[in-house]
Amino acid sequence: MMLDINGCALNVELLGGEDPAKPLLIAHHGAPGLGSMEEPRAAFGWLADSFRVIIFDARGSGKSADVPPYDHDQWVADIDALREWAGAERFVMAGGSYGGFLSMEYAVRHPERLLALVLRDTAPDATHDNLALENARASDRVDIPEERLARMFDGKVLDNDDFRDLWRELLPLYTFTHDPAAIEAKVASVDYHYATHNAAFSTARETYDVKPHLHRVTCPALVTVGREDWITPVVNSEQIAELLPDAELVIFEESGHSPPLEEPERFQQVVRDFLDRALARA
Template sequence: MILTINGNPLDVELLGDDPDAPLLIAHHGAPGLGSKSEPRMAFGPLSDLFRVLVFDARGSGKSGDTGPFTHEQWVADVDALREWAGAETFVMAGGSYGGFIAMEYAIAHPERLRALVLRDTSADHEHNDLAIANARSSDRVDIDEDMLMRMMEGRIRDNQDFKDSWRELLPLYGFTFDPAVVEERVNSTDYHYATHNAAFSQNLNHYDVKPMLPSVSCPALVTVGRTDWITPVSCSERIAELIPDSQLAIFEESGHSPPSDEPELFQQTVRDFLKTHALY
C-alpha cells in the first residue's frame, strides 16, 4: 500500500494476521538501491509472532523522492510509521545503512523500543576506508577505481551510472558468487541516484553514533557475516562492545547478508533472541 508519511508517499507492507501482536519495523539498507524486499526476506518469517512492517524508505524503491534524505528525516519517517501502526513500543530492525537509522532511532526514542536487531552495519563512517581496501584487494572483481570512488563518495552521475556501478560491486556482497543472481538483482532494482549521493556525500561525513551507544537501553542483537566486505566484523564487534545489553552473532558462512547466505541459522538466532527479549 502507498501511505503519505511526512509529506512523501511510502510503499508499505504490513505482514501478520494478529492485530494484537507486537510490532516489528525493519529498515532496508542501500539508500537509493534498497527496497522492502530485503527486510521482508530477513524478518517476514517472524510474522507468526509480530506484525512485521517493511517499507521502501524515502527516496528508494517504489516510494517518493521528496527530500530531505537525511538520517533525521528517515528516523522521523520510522516514528510516523510506528504511530500509523498504532504501537506505543516496537522492535526496530535495520540492515547495513538501515542499521544506521535503527541505531539513530534507538538513541532518539529509547522509550519506544522493546529490542533492537542490527545486521551488518557500523557505528561510524570509518568502515568506508575498510570497504575500499577490501574492494581493491578482492579477486572477484577487477575494480574500476573511478567507479569505486564515485560510489563511495556519492558522486554518481545518473541512474544508468548507478546501475552500471551496482553491477560491478554486487559480486562482493555474497558469501558465494553467482553471476546469474547478480544480474537478476541488477535488473530488478529501482535506482534513485540522488538519494545515494546525499547519503554518501553528506550524511556519512558526519555519521558517528559511538558516543551515544552506551545510552541505548533496550536489548540488542548484533549480527554480521564473517566475510562482509563493506561493514566488516570489526564494526559489529565495536557496536556490541558499546551497547550495554547486547549480544553478537557472527555467521561464519555469510557475506554482507546472513539472511540470504545462512537463512535457517539467521532465522533461529533472531527468533530466539526476540522470544527472550521482546515478547511481553
Template sequence: MRLPVNDNELEVEVFGAGDAPVLIAHHGAPGLGSRAEPRATFAPFADRFRVIVFDARGSGASEGRPPFSHEQWVADVDALRAWAGVERFVMAGGSYGGFIAMEYAIRHPERLRALVLRDTSADHENRHAARRNALASARVRVDVEKLDRINAGLVRDDADLADCWREILPLYDHDYDPAAVEARAAATPYRYRTHNHAFAVNMPSYDVKERLAAITCPTLVTVGRHDWITPVAGSETIAARIPGARLVVFERSGHSPQIEEAELWRQVVGGFLHEVGADERE
C-alpha cells in the same frame, strides 16, 4: 499500500495479525535498497509479529521529497510507529538501515522493545576498510574509478548508478554467483539523487559511537564473517558500546547472512526476540 508519512508517500506492506507485537524493518542502501529484502527476511516472523516493511523516502517505489537526512528517515519510522498505533515495537535494520535503526534507538530509547542489527557500522570509517577489501579481492578486478564514485555519492544519473552498482556487487556474497549478481542488478530500483545525498552529505559526518550507550533495549548484532563493506570489527564496536548487546557472527556469509544462512539467521533472531520477551503481547 501507499501511506502519507510526513508529507511524503511511502510504499508500505504489513504482515501478521493486527494485535501482534509490531516489528518495523528498515532496508539498507538508500537509492538502491527497497522493502524487498526486509520483506523476505522478516515476513516469516509474521506468525508472532505484525511486520511492517517499507520503501524509505527516496527509495524503491516511495515518493522522493527531500530531505534525505538521517533525522528525517528516523522521523518517518516514528510516524510509521504512530500509524501502527503502538507505543513500543521491535526495530530492525541492516547495512545503512542499521544506521537509521541505531539513530532511532538513540533518539527514542523508550519506544523500543528490542533492536536487531545486521552488517552495519556506527561510523563512516568502514568505507576505508571497504575500499581496501575491494582492491584486495581475488574474486574480481574492481574499476577503482567506479568504486570511488559510488562510495563518494558522485554518480551522474540512474544509469550510472546501475553501472557502478554492478561493478561492486560481486563483492557482497560469500559464494560468488555471476548469474545471481546480474539478477540482483536487474531487480534493483535506482534512485541516484537519494544515493548521492546519503553518501556525499550524510556519510562524511556519520558517527554515533559515543551515543550508543544511550540505547537501553535488548540488542542483537549480527554480521557475516566475510562482509567486505561493513566488516566484523564494526559490529564488534557496536556490541561493545551498547549495554548488554549480543554479537553473533555468521561464518559462511558475506554482507547478507539473512540470505546466505537464512534458516540459521532466523533461528538466532527468533530465539533472541523470544528470550527477551519481545514477541509477547503487551
C-alpha cells in the same frame, strides 16, 4: 499500499495482520536509492507469525516518492511516523547495512520506544569505508577502477544508468559464494534513485557517528554479521556490541553481507530465540 508519511508517499506493507495484541516490528532496508522492502521481507518477514511486521521503501527508494530531504533526521522521523500509524507505543526496531545506521539513529534518539533492537551487517560510523575499499581492491572477483569506486563511495554518481553500472560491478563482493548468474537478475530487480544515494553518501553519512550515544540504548540488542562481509566488516559489529549496554554478537561464518539469505535457518533461529528472550523480559 501507499501511505502519506511526513509529506511523502511511502510504499508500505504490514505483514502479520492488524491484531494490536501482536508486538510491532519495523524493519528498515539498506542502500538508500538502491534498497527496497524486499530485503527486510526476506530478513524479517517470516516473523509475521508472531509480530506485526512493517516493511517499507524509504523516501527516495524503491517505489516510494522522491521527496527530499534524504538525511538521517528525516528518515528517523519517518520511522517514528510509521510507529505512530501502527498505534504502537513500543516496538522492535530492525535493520541491516545502512538500515542498521538508521535503526541505531532511531534507538539513540528514542530509546524509550524500543522493546529490542536487531542489527545486521552494519557500522557505528563511516570510518568502515577504508576497510571496505581495501577489501574491494584485494578481491579477485572484481577489478574496479579507483575513479569508479570513489564516485560510488563519495556520492558522486552521474545518473541512474551510471548507478546501475556501478552497482553491477560491486555486486560480486557481497556474497560468501560467488554466483555470476545471479548478478544480472539482481541488477534488473532494482529501482534506481541516484540522487538519494548521492545525498546519503556525500552529505548525510559524513556526520554519522552513534558511538558516543549507544550507551543510551538500554533495550536488549542482537548484533549479527557475516564473517566475509566486505563493506561493514566484523570489527564494526564487534564495536557496536561493546558499546551497547545489553548486546549479544553473533557471527555467521559462511556469510558475506547477508546472513538472512546465506544462512537462513541459523539466522532465523538466532533471531527468534533472541526475541523470545527480549520480549519475555520486556
